[in-house]
Amino acid sequence: MKILCVLYDDPTNGMPKNYPLSNIPTINQYPDGMTLPSPKSIDFNPGELLGCVSGELGLRKFLEDLGHTLVVTSDKDSDGCAADKELIDADIVISQPFWPYYLTRKRIESAPNLKMAITAGIGSDHVDLQAAMDHKVDVVEVTYCNSRSVAEHIVMMIISMVRDYHNQHAIAKSGGWNIADAVQRSYDVEGMHIGTVAAGRIGLDALRKMKPFDTHLHYFDRHRLPDSIEKELNLTFHESLESMVKVCDVVTINCPLHPETEHLFNDELISKMKKGAYIVNTARGKICDKDAIARAIESGQLSGYAGDVWFPQPAPNDHVWRDMPNNGMTPHTSGTSLSAQARYAAGVREILECFFDKTNIREQYLIVKDGELAGMGAHSYSKGTATGGSEEATKYSK
Numbered sequence: 434m435k436i437l438c439v440l441y442d443d444p445t446n447g448m449p450k451n452y453p454l455s456n457i458p459t460i461n462q463y464p465d466g467m468t469l470p471s472p473k474s475i476d477f478n479p480g481e482l483l484g485c486v487s488g489e490l491g492l493r494k495f496l497e498d499l500g501h502t503l504v505v506t507s508d509k510d511s512d513g514c515a516a517d518k519e520l521i522d523a524d525i526v527i528s529q530p531f532w533p534y535y536l537t538r539k540r541i542e543s544a545p546n547l548k549m550a551i552t553a554g555i556g557s558d559h560v561d562l563q564a565a566m567d568h569k570v571d572v573v574e575v576t577y578c579n580s581r582s583v584a585e586h587i588v589m590m591i592i593s594m595v596r597d598y599h600n601q602h603a604i605a606k607s608g609g610w611n612i613a614d615a616v617q618r619s620y621d622v623e624g625m626h627i628g629t630v631a632a633g634r635i636g637l638d639a640l641r642k643m644k645p646f647d648t649h650l651h652y653f654d655r656h657r658l659p660d661s662i663e664k665e666l667n668l669t670f671h672e673s674l675e676s677m678v679k680v681c682d683v684v685t686i687n688c689p690l691h692p693e694t695e696h697l698f699n700d701e702l703i704s705k706m707k708k709g710a711y712i713v714n715t716a717r718g719k720i721c722d723k724d725a726i727a728r729a730i731e732s733g734q735l736s737g738y739a740g741d742v743w744f745p746q747p748a749p750n751d752h753v754w755r756d757m758p759n760n761g762m763t764p765h766t767s768g769t770s771l772s773a774q775a776r777y778a779a780g781v782r783e784i785l786e787c788f789f790d791k792t793n794i795r796e797q798y799l800i801v802k803d804g805e806l807a808g809m810g811a812h813s814y815s816k817g818t819a820t821g822g823s824e825e826a827t828k829y830s831k
Contacts (some may be wrong), residue, residue: 434524435502435546436785438492439516441532442831443485444506456480457772459758464638467797468647470575470780478736479775484529490553490778492785499789509534510826520544525788527551527781533559533746535823551784554579555766555776557800558717560691561818562810565801572801573794575780576809577634579768583715583741586767587685590713590739591643594761595622616760618736623647626707628681630674630697632658633813635715636687638672639766640666655678656812678706683713692715700725702724715767718744719819727753728759741767749828774793 455514457480462468477483477491483488486507496503500734504523508515509532516534518524524546528534536550540563550560552574565572593599597619604615604785627643629636630649637658640650644666652658652819653671663670674697678684688694698721712735714721723744731734739761743752746765754762766775780798787794799808 434770435504435519435522436492436496436525436527437516437519437523438490438503438505438527439509439532439534440484440486440490440507442490443487444482448485448487452480452518454480457775462583463634465577465634467577470578470776472779472784472786473496475779475782477778481773481774482770483774483778484531484769487727489776489780490527490781492778492782495782496526496785507532510824510829514640517543517659520759522546525549525551525785526811527553528559528751529769529777530551530556530559531746531769533819533823535745535826536560536565537820538564538822539588539816541565541570543754548571549788549799551781552800553781554773556717557810557814558719558819559823560800562691562801562806563816563818566804566806566816568828570801571799571803571812573784573798574758574800574809575777575784576795578776578780579636579770579773581638582770582773582796583635583767584642586741586763587635587639587687587713587715588649589713590715590741590761591627591683591685592622594711594713594737594759595620595625597759622683625649625682626651626680627683627685628671629653629678630654630677630684630686631688631716632668633687636685637662637803639685639687641797651677651681667811675705678702678710678808681707681710683711686712686714686716688716689718689813690819691814692819693815694720695819696720698722698725700728703729703734706734708734711735711739713743714738714740716742717819718742718746718748723753727757730757735759737761739767745823745826747826747827747829750830751828800809 476494504519506515549571601615627648632652632654653668737759741763796808800810
């Protein structure tokens with residue numbers, strides 16, 4: 434079989450010869466008891482850079498020893514790109530949310546041999562799920578592999594935005610010491626109302642991590658949490674998103690992107706938010722209307738926007754969020770720490786082992802199976818596609 438793997442570029446100065454830490458902590462299971470990825474073996478050292486082209490997710494020896502062909506590229510967007518050429522006769526395609534290969538209907542229909550699309554990470558909205566269902570292409574992802582990594586990033590962003598860390602660091606780095614300039618937008622998070630849009634693995638973990646800061650916690654989700662969790666965290670459940678956003682000082686977005694959530698945060702919803710609130714978005718960029726966010730920052734309706742996700746990815750160089758005031762943007766790094774890479778690389782190998790051995794892939798990993806939403810896909814997604822406009826990624830230049 435031919436496996437196409439689309440990964441982000443290597444470091445500009447080449448692959449690391451050594452790493453800051455000699456190893457990473459050993460974790461055996463996630464908080465809900467689900468075990469970590471458990472392939473028969475791995476061909477990499479946990480803590481290495483695996484998500485870039487030269488890292489190859491640690492898959493080459495495994496696949497070539499079985500007689501399969503592995504093609505790895507970062508060239509994924511322009512007409513005639515390497516990924517499109519290699520996709521035509523590929524059986525499996527692997528991509529990461531951080532550098533997504535947008536599997537549009539056109540691309541899926543160009544690949545008659547395609548059997549499965551694997552997300553090395555979580556979040557498979559870069560695949561046209563409706564086209565995958567129509568063409569019986571299974572879609573799987575490594576559920577939970579980097580959820581806690583993202584939750585840590587959320588906490589970092591909330592504290593950084595509310596305390597205005599970015600501005601203070603820039604003053605110090607430039608040789609300045611004007612304390613009034615440094616603190617004129619700085620507040621404590623203690624006592625603030627913090628709400629999550631969706632309280633799944635990431636959203637709930639972020640709330641748990643914020644509880645010790647003595648904040649008031651809120652959530653909106655189509656699946657209500659058990660009473661025991663609401664009581665444990667003193668959580669306030671909201672029947673509607675509008676009810677939650679009007680009382681929150683910070684809103685963190687943690688729902689999947691699908692047709693029902695596309696541009697959910699538009700001018701109308703943002704106008705209902707508490708004036709001066711902050712938005713932290715580590716879910717998907719397209720859940721927010723980019724221009725509505727910029728307008729709200731300019732008017733003061735929002736005090737700040739910290740996002741780890743853009744649409745498309747990579748974002749065009751002139752994307753309005755790059756230069757927007759009071760932003761805390763990162764280039765979708767929340768879920769690809771070296772710790773997370775070890776888990777999602779192992780998860781991809783586990784999925785491939787199951788596929789080759791014709792054994793069942795974990796139910797939690799399934800998004801589309803046999804032409805229908807399945808597993809986590811049935812729980813989190815709706816039918817349709819959210820890949821429209823992904824061709825704008827061609828407007829990014831290094």
